[in-house]
Amino acid sequence: MAQRTGAIFPLPKRYGKNFDAVGAGLTLVSTxxxxxxxxxxxxxxxxxxxxxxIGQIVGPLLMLIWCSVGLxxxxxxxxxxxxxxxxxxxxxxxxxxxxxxxxxxxxxxxxIWSYLNHVVHSAHPFPGPADVPWVLTYVFQxxxxxxxxxxxxxxxxxxxxxxxxxxxxxxxxxxxxxxxxGPMLLHSNxxxxxxxxxxxxxxxxxxxxxxxxxxxxxxxxxxxxxTGLLSIGLIFVVFADTVFSYGNVHGTYVNGIxxxxxxxxxxxxxYVARQLLKKAESGEDEEIRNEAYPQAHVLTWRSLLPYACIxxxxxxxxxxxxxxxxxxxxxxxxxxxELLVGFLLVRQLMAxxxxxxxxxxxxQANEDLSARSSEVHEYASKMEALNHELKQTQLELLTNNxxxxxxxxxxxxxxxxxxxxxxxxxRAFQARLRDDVESASKASTPIALMLLDVDRFKDYxxxxxxxxxxxxxxxxxxxxxxxxxxxxxxxxxxxxxxxxLLPNVTEDxxxxxxxxxxxxxxxxxxxxxxxxxSAGVAYHRGGNIxxxxxxxxxxxxxYKAKRxxxxxxxxxxxxxxxxx
Numbered sequence: 266m267a268q269r270t271g272a273i274f275p276l277p278k279r280y281g282k283n284f285d286a287v288g289a290g291l292t293l294v295s296t297x298x299x300x301x302x303x304x305x306x307x308x309x310x311x312x313x314x315x316x317x318x319i320g321q322i323v324g325p326l327l328m329l330i331w332c333s334v335g336l337x338x339x340x341x342x343x344x345x346x347x348x349x350x351x352x353x354x355x356x357x358x359x360x361x362x363x364x365x366x367x368x369x370x371x372x373x374x375x376x377i378w379s380y381l382n383h384v385v386h387s388a389h390p391f392p393g394p395a396d397v398p399w400v401l402t403y404v405f406q407x408x409x410x411x412x413x414x415x416x417x418x419x420x421x422x423x424x425x426x427x428x429x430x431x432x433x434x435x436x437x438x439x440x441x442x443x444x445x446x447g448p449m450l451l452h453s454n455x456x457x458x459x460x461x462x463x464x465x466x467x468x469x470x471x472x473x474x475x476x477x478x479x480x481x482x483x484x485x486x487x488x489x490x491x492t493g494l495l496s497i498g499l500i501f502v503v504f505a506d507t508v509f510s511y512g513n514v515h516g517t518y519v520n521g522i523x524x525x526x527x528x529x530x531x532x533x534x535x536y537v538a539r540q541l542l543k544k545a546e547s548g549e550d551e552e553i554r555n556e557a558y559p560q561a562h563v564l565t566w567r568s569l570l571p572y573a574c575i576x577x578x579x580x581x582x583x584x585x586x587x588x589x590x591x592x593x594x595x596x597x598x599x600x601x602x603e604l605l606v607g608f609l610l611v612r613q614l615m616a617x618x619x620x621x622x623x624x625x626x627x628x629q630a631n632e633d634l635s636a637r638s639s640e641v642h643e644y645a646s647k648m649e650a651l652n653h654e655l656k657q658t659q660l661e662l663l664t665n666n667x668x669x670x671x672x673x674x675x676x677x678x679x680x681x682x683x684x685x686x687x688x689x690x691x692r693a694f695q696a697r698l699r700d701d702v703e704s705a706s707k708a709s710t711p712i713a714l715m716l717l718d719v720d721r722f723k724d725y726x727x728x729x730x731x732x733x734x735x736x737x738x739x740x741x742x743x744x745x746x747x748x749x750x751x752x753x754x755x756x757x758x759x760x761x762x763x764x765x766l767l768p769n770v771t772e773d774x775x776x777x778x779x780x781x782x783x784x785x786x787x788x789x790x791x792x793x794x795x796x797x798x799s800a801g802v803a804y805h806r807g808g809n810i811x812x813x814x815x816x817x818x819x820x821x822x823x824y825k826a827k828r829x830x831x832x833x834x835x836x837x838x839x840x841x842x843x844x845x
Contacts, residue, residue: 288331288539292532295324299525317520318379324528325372328535332365335542350545356412357545363409364538367402368531374399375527392462400462403469406534410476410495425615429571432608434475436574439601441467443581444511447594467510470503491537498533501526571612578605683757685735686742694756694764695812701754701768702812709807712768713775714815716823717745717782719761720797720831729793734761737796744789748782763798764819772838775804779834787832797832799823806840815839 299320306313339358343350350358377395381387446464477496505526512518582602585595681693689697698714705712719725719741726734738761745763746755750770758764765782767775779802786798801823803815822835829835 288328288536291324291327291331292529292536295320295327295532296525296529299324299528300522303520303522303524314520315383317524318375318383321375321524321528322372322379325368325375325531325535328532329365329369329372332535332539332542335539336362336365339542339545354545357541360409360412361538361541361545363405363412364534364541367405367409368535368538370398370402370405371527371531374402391459396462400465400469403465403473406473406499407476409538410473421615421619425612428608428612428615430475432571432605432612433574434471435601435604435608436578437471437474438468439578439598439605440581441471442597442601443585443594447597466506470506473499474503491541494533494537494540498530498537501530501533505530575605575609578602683742686739686757688742688746688763689754689756691756691759694754694758694766697754698766698812698815701766702810702815705768705805705807706809710769711771711804711806712766712810712815713770713802713804714819715765715767715775715779715782715800715802716758716816716819717763717765717798717800718823718827720799720827722761725794725796733793737791740789740791741786741796741798744785745782748778748785750778753778772804772806775802776834776836779836783832783834799826799831800834801826802834802836804836804838806838808840810839 299317302313302316302320308316374395374397377393377398381393381395446467477492477499505523508523508526509518578601582598585598681689683690701712704710719737722734722737725737738757741763742755742757745765749755749765750767752768754766756764756766765778767778770778779800783798783800786796789796801819801821803818803822805815818837818839822837826833826835
């Protein structure tokens with residue numbers, strides 16, 4: 266079946282799929298026509314035979330013309346190409362040409378046969394002119410099959426494949442000897458040349474089948490679709506040859522439906538040749554890109570196929586023993602059975618050796634795996650110890666971080682708190698003062714600052730000593746702190762001076778708080794004598810003001826309280842009223 270696959274090179278793209286369909290269409294139409302004609306058998310016997318012979322010529326001839334167009338396009342394109350063909354492309358091109366030559370030889374032989382029968386009307390001599398191209402057909406077929414690139418296989422795998430092929434070949438040869446070659450050679454009165462030529466056909470079919478079996482087992486994934494089509498086409502041809510040879514030997518052959526096998530089979534071969542030609546031009550190395558099977562991989566059914574041939578040969582051997590046919594035929598069957606047994610023994614011996622090697626490899630792999638498992642276990646133990654150490658280190662680091670945070674907190678406390686009274690120190694107060702004054706200025710909210718000074722504190726220290734004075738300062742810090750609001754800040758300003766910052770406070774609230782502080786201190790029972798404080802309050806009703814200005818006003822008010830007799834509060838208001 267010849268194929269007109271897509272436009273190979275210069276053909277317009279819109280014709281590509283149509284040309285693909287031409288090859289399949291030719292094959293289908295020819296097969297259906299031939300099958301219908303041979304099944305119905307219309308007209309006279311001469312007309313029936315004439316149409317049968319012409320049908321076997323026209324289909325393959327059209328496919329050859331179709332493939333020739335592809336060859337012309339290929340060589341035209343190659344003359345323009347700058348890069349050489351890849352190795353796979355060369356294999357495909359050579360196979361394509363050899364298969365087309367095989368189809369051409371078969372068609373030539375059929376033309377000569379038909380010419381002698383229907384034009385010259387002479388008896389066809391055997392061997393005759395048509396036998397030359399027909400025998401050459403097998404030469405080109407086998408050469409084309411063997412030129413297909415195969416997957417690289419290990420030597421032992423190649424030997425197993427060869428033994429499998431020899432086992433199947435032994436079975437096929439034995440059947441061919443018993444039913445075709447043997448009777449033809451033993452019962453024929455023909456010359457030695459005629460006998461040899463007659464034997465070429467069944468032996469050629471056997472050789473073709475053997476090549477197909479070997480290629481189907483070893484071919485690459487990229488060529489598997491082609492070997493499948495070739496197998497289908499050549500099964501048609503071999504079936505037709507077998508029916509013809511058997512009927513010719515026994516004198517029972519007549520033209521019939523089986524004749525359709527020749528044109529259909531060779532049209533399929535031509536179709537495969539055209540496909541290989543397309544792939545050769547495309548330069549795609551599917552064998553490299555798409556190879557999905559391991560080198561030694563053989564499908565299960567292919568491994569079992571040689572063993573499936575044993576029962577038929579055993580049945581034939583048993584039949585020949587019971588029927589007591591001619592000794593030569595039976596001897597050939599026995600010899601074929603002996604060959605099969607010999608090949609089978611060698612095959613099984615190789616299987617035992619391979620199994621032993623595989624077992625040894627598995628043992629070695631198991632030992633390697635055990636050693637590797639021990640290494641992994643040891644490594645895991647080390648990693649577990651390191652992980653434990655890491656956890657301990659992380660725990661120590663966490664403990665140290667907590668201790669460091671505590672120390673930092675203590676340092677921050679020391680940096681911002683007065684060590685004697687526990688109140689905010691001068692530095693922390695200044696930072697808070699600037700922030701609150703800035704916020705009050707922006708929001709135009711009131712803010713108050715109160716400075717307090719212990720009355721006659723120097724006399725107290727001189728009279729009772731500095732430890733007693735320090736105790737007074739600590740007590741004053743507690744009393745002032747309890748009198749302040751939560752939003753206020755109380756700090757030791759320096760020496761015996763304290764300061765209180767009151768953000769967002771009304772004037773009345775500021776007066777009440779300042780007086781409450783003074784009264785609480787005045788009413789407190791100190792150990793040695795009564796202690797009083799003087800306070801100066803700077804109250805700002807809202808608007809822009811600087812922190813230094815607020816301190817200056819409060820300090821001025823404190824000075825007035827001291828000069829006014831001590832133990833009192835002087836209140837200064839900034840904004841829309843004068844100082845009071």
